[in-house]
Amino acid sequence: MKIGIEILPNTSSLVKLELEYVLGDNFKIDAFSNDFLFVETGDLTETIVRLFIFSRTVSRVYLVLDVFDLENKDDLYKHALNIDWVSLFSPNLSFAVVPESNTIDRVVIGKLVGQGIVDNFKKNTGTRPKVDLKNPDISILARIQDKTCILGIDITGFDLNDIHDIISRLAILASNWSKEHRFAEVLHSGICESAYELYNFIPLKERIVDTTYVNLNIVDQERVIKLLTKQWQDTIFNVACYDPNPLDIEYKYPITSRDLDALEKDKVDNICSNLVAVTPSKNQQATTIVRLVNLIIKNEDWTTGTIICRTELMNTVPKIRTEKIVDINIRGIPSTILRIGRD
Template sequence: MNNNFKMVAKTLFGFEEILAKEIRNLGGGNVVPGVRSVSFEGDVGFMYKANLCARTAIKIIKPIHSFTVRNENELYRNIYAMDWAEYLAVDMTLAIDTTVNSDNFTHSLYVSQKVKDAIVDKFRDTDGKRPDVDVKNPDLRINIHIQKEHCNVSIDSSGRSLHQRGYRTATNIAPINEVLAAGLLLMSGWHGQSDFMDPMCGSGTLLTEAAMIACNIPANINRKGFAFEKWHDFDQELFDKIVEVCLNKTQEFRHKIIGYDKAPSAVRKAGDNIENANLDDYITVDRKNFFQTEKQTEGPLHMVFNPPYGERLNLDMEEFYASIGDTLKQGYPGTNAWLITSNMEALKYVGLRTSKKIKVFNSHLESRFVKYEMYEGSRKRQDKNEIE
């Protein structure tokens, strides 16, 4: 008997194909990338697995109903007509998240209010009591999406955004989002094949995500909980089995993961977060100024980092980015170096030719994720070796 149903995983701009590949590799069916989303099919166990393991998913929602809607009365009637007892009880709490892109509805908070009214009125009419609203930690989070005259009703299986992995308790200025970090690493081709470095590691997010990818550790294994654990039909035994199976697929990593930062506070915070993720056996963090270092390891080095953009720190960005280029050129042969920045002007001062340049967003900032290939010896020598 096929117990599969449709789900939608939300993600960041530019990560749709990466997430689609993740979902396929995890075993999802009918995987279709969309705009900041990927739709797919699976059973309840796969919903648990996707929440636990998908590194580039922000939320995983389960669509439960859709209808045409042109005004608030139609919205109320259609929501009221649904069998909410299948998902909710009077002693449970709820919250409504709404996104609207419609001429008929312009205020998402107003739509959320009408949906809430319809649901609690239904319970009051059938049970004589009504569930309460809890916007911070509800038992059921309902997702409403109105596109023109089409309304999708979904329930949120994740709860808090899946970038909140649970290991990061200390952060610096402008820490990189964990989903963004994982997506950039996967986009860079990182899968644990060499030594890895983040030379400006801040609170250690890129280092931690790199180690989890290299060891095939589930992305959200350290998370405190998921929304589906409060659902009527939550199967604790099945979830425990999914966790066990996923942990049995972890693998050993035999290279080095190295982080530098010149700020003592960053080094301390990175160490705390790495310890929280139980990855201190794989990652070392040292207090060093990248511009005064050179490559310490033999063989290929994979480097990914998130330098300052000039948004919050008072730096000479031209000089800073020129120093990035000089340090890579003089001290890091045999390195594939990737960096993300929203400072397009400063990027010009790196002074190295990019082999890849990809448009991404860091929060609201349009950014570029760029790759510099630092060859052993001259490029001419490298090309000769490749021909031979």
């Protein structure tokens, strides 16, 4: 079986960097679209658990059951009927089909796939699971892109990461980060906490408890428990944050909190700042960009980093080298992740 992951559009290159760190070398990625990737791996259980407890770039995780060329609408029923749903979840659980398509009516997709699932259960067990469109135990993805269809189970059941968590992690990944770098966030928005998790391999174990995955028949519970109780962290890496009000910030982790002016002389290699989160208004952000750059160029050690700013301001960053990595939408604000370096 393949794993499907839902991501922010056009961020696959950054997501791959995180997966290489989180999953190691034993996986292969194929793009289905600009916001959906297939992950093939030799160890399904460990890959799923690692995604749940370590990834900050993925919004949803799916167990991909079938990928096929769609010649006509009846193929939806036929392929759904031929999947061994009984081996995946109990008929005592409710389900709903979540259709995604720009070419076929979503109601039609839901009815055809749903009927295939029901008929499969009736054929093999004599019973049928209940359909619950509002609050299902199991959500079945039926996504059609061009003439290709994916059928799969949403094994998260909720957004694994919100937009803020995803953006914070993408900022780090876009910065040419390395564990050898002395990392700092400038103007606190949460990037430093994400960096601490990444640098120190902090598992977010509690996230797996409420996932749909734990309700599936295929779960190797003993293996999952073993992975959750594993000691992942071995060395503590320091992460710093520079802010004009360092004493007012309550950090989730033991972040080194420093006054903004200390950045001029402290030894820092990698600097990241999310100005859209800190100063969302255009005029205020334009002023902050100039102030931020004037501050960091005084530091003689920094070499790389990222700035997240409004897209309309991306060409106003002075005195340093910038490279657009990706455009993103942050709560309705067209924004850009810029990689920065010394000019």
